[in-house]
Amino acid sequence: xxxxxxxxxxxRRVKPGDGHALKRYRWWxxxxxxxxxxxxxxxxxxxxxxxVDVRLWGDDDGEVRAHLYRDGRxxxxxxxxxxxxxxxxxxxxxxxxxxxxxxxxxxxxxLERQLEPDPATAEGRRLHLARRRPVLSRVVGAASMAxxxxxxxxxxxxxxxxxxxxxxxxxxxxxxxxxxQLPAALNVALLVATLVASTERALRLRYHWLLDGGLFxxxx
Numbered sequence: 762x763x764x765x766x767x768x769x770x771x772x773r774r775v776k777p778g779d780g781h782a783l784k785r786y787r788w789w790x791x792x793x794x795x796x797x798x799x800x801x802x803x804x805x806x807x808x809x810x811x812x813v814d815v816r817l818w819g820d821d822d823g824e825v826r827a828h829l830y831r832d833g834r835x836x837x838x839x840x841x842x843x844x845x846x847x848x849x850x851x852x853x854x855x856x857x858x859x860x861x862x863x864x865x866x867x868x869x870x871x872l873e874r875q876l877e878p879d880p881a882t883a884e885g886r887r888l889h890l891a892r893r894r895p896v897l898s899r900v901v902g903a904a905s906m907a908x909x910x911x912x913x914x915x916x917x918x919x920x921x922x923x924x925x926x927x928x929x930x931x932x933x934x935x936x937x938x939x940x941x942q943l944p945a946a947l948n949v950a951l952l953v954a955t956l957v958a959s960t961e962r963a964l965r966l967r968y969h970w971l972l973d974g975g976l977f978x979x980x981x
Contacts, residue, residue: 909958
């Protein structure tokens with residue numbers, strides 16, 4: 762959950778929507794767009810559908826924003842991280858390098874739940890796998906975690922080595938030689954595997970500051 766200061770800052774970024782209709786999700790947008798839905802009781806007793814649409818590669822001006830729709834009509838927009846007021850609470854949206862790491866509804870009582878990904882999205886397809894093939898889903902998730910743990914264990918010493926070879930650093934604390942020296946081809950293979958693993962975790966909105974962000978993600 763956002764801190765009070767971050768929540769107030771995010772709330773100031775929210776701009777009103779223009780009422781245009783939510784565009785249908787297309788299969789070729791699997792890597793570039795994400796779409797989540799939330800159904801809540803409205804003030805008049807009817808059910809409202811709130812949708813969060815994010816173009817991960819940015820809008821037409823290159824800025825990554827979250828767009829909030831109410832019953833299919835554009836209600837508000839905000840740069841990320843975003844906090845949108847909705848019926849009975851707020852919707853919080855936070856991005857990572859590989860997708861979203863948070864898209865949650867937080868009620869006024871402090872209870873929270875993740876929004877439901879649209880079935881056509883990559884996140885929706887990953888959720889479908891988890892529901893239809895739970896054992897396979899857990900195996901894939903465990904493999905992603907293992908890849909990232911190995912990547913951090915191997916990558917951090919190499920990063921420290923590179924930093925220690927900067928002349929001012931070397932003169933102050935000395936240089937460091939990583940005990941692990943991989944051939945260039947294996948380093949490339951490990952990088953590719955890490956990107957795939959981080960993307961898989963992002964599809965489930967899983968995020969750890971070191972595993973998913975320590976080496977590749979600059980944060981908010």
